[in-house]
Amino acid sequence: MYDTGQKTVSLSRRFGEAGRPCVLIVMGVSGCGKSTLAQLMAERMAWPLIEGDDLHPPANIARMSNGIPLTDTDRTPWLDLIAGRIQSWRDAGQCGIVTCSSLKRSYRRQIGSDSADVCFVYLKGSREDIMPRLYQRTGHFMPVAMLDSQFATLEEPDMHEEVVMVLDVNAPQEHLAERACAHLTQFSL
Numbered sequence: 581m582y583d584t585g586q587k588t589v590s591l592s593r594r595f596g597e598a599g600r601p602c603v604l605i606v607m608g609v610s611g612c613g614k615s616t617l618a619q620l621m622a623e624r625m626a627w628p629l630i631e632g633d634d635l636h637p638p639a640n641i642a643r644m645s646n647g648i649p650l651t652d653t654d655r656t657p658w659l660d661l662i663a664g665r666i667q668s669w670r671d672a673g674q675c676g677i678v679t680c681s682s683l684k685r686s687y688r689r690q691i692g693s694d695s696a697d698v699c700f701v702y703l704k705g706s707r708e709d710i711m712p713r714l715y716q717r718t719g720h721f722m723p724v725a726m727l728d729s730q731f732a733t734l735e736e737p738d739m740h741e742e743v744v745m746v747l748d749v750n751a752p753q754e755h756l757a758e759r760a761c762a763h764l765t766q767f768s769l
């Protein structure tokens with residue numbers, strides 16, 4: 581299964597209650613395909629896109645580039661920036677898509693998981709699924725060796741409360757975008 585019908589139900593529940601535009605956050609470990617999916621979805625939905633990585637302070641990029649995993653302290657100002665951008669969209673009733681690894685539950689709360697109009701899409705995959713694509717990827721600051729620290733930090737989201745869709749990283753990217761957008765458009769977003 582590329583996504584679970586169960587998440588569709590939770591999506592309708594959330595939008596049925598909220599009835600408001602939604603900010604969608606594509607989450608998962610480095611290399612799971614967040615930017616790829618988000619760019620395809622932003623094009624299809626004509627929604628603005630924020631790449632969370634663009635909001636990292638230079639010191640964070642330097643740490644990761646040198647193979648040093650970020651700490652909670654490192655991520656706090658970064659997540660605050662992302663939360664601020666999301667809040668601006670929410671205040672304006674603007675839909676949009678954000679890529680953010682959102683590895684821990686506390687990070688997801690910090691950027692809006694408790695809000696009915698902020699929804700997470702989780703790109704779920706194993707180390708074996710993701711590692712090969714990191715070796716093939718070029719021109720990115722993140723060393724392949726950092727993938728293990730990403731999984732070590734990851735707190736899998738609650739499939740009932742935190743995410744509206746769980747997508748299989750092994751599905752073709754166009755398929756994922758098509759299915760994710762279909763879920764959203766059926767709720768007239």
Ligand SMILES: Nc1ncnc2c1ncn2[C@@H]1O[C@H](COP(=O)(O)OP(=O)(O)OP(=O)(O)O)[C@@H](O)[C@H]1O
Nearest residue numbers: 610611612613614615616713717722749751752753
């Ligand atoms: N569904 C997919 N199937 C196969 N390869 C994919 C898929 N989605 C993305 N990729 C490839 O995997 C690599 C990582 O994708 P991408 O950069 O979108 O991941 P990411 O989660 O944004 O990574 P990071 O968080 O490190 O920026 C890229 O080379 C991309 O082309």
Ligand SMILES: O=C(O)[C@H](O)[C@@H](O)[C@H](O)[C@H](O)CO
Nearest residue numbers: 609610611633650681683722
């Ligand atoms: O939370 C983190 O450790 C970082 O945000 C990383 O996940 C980067 O954002 C990106 O994924 C690296 O390419």
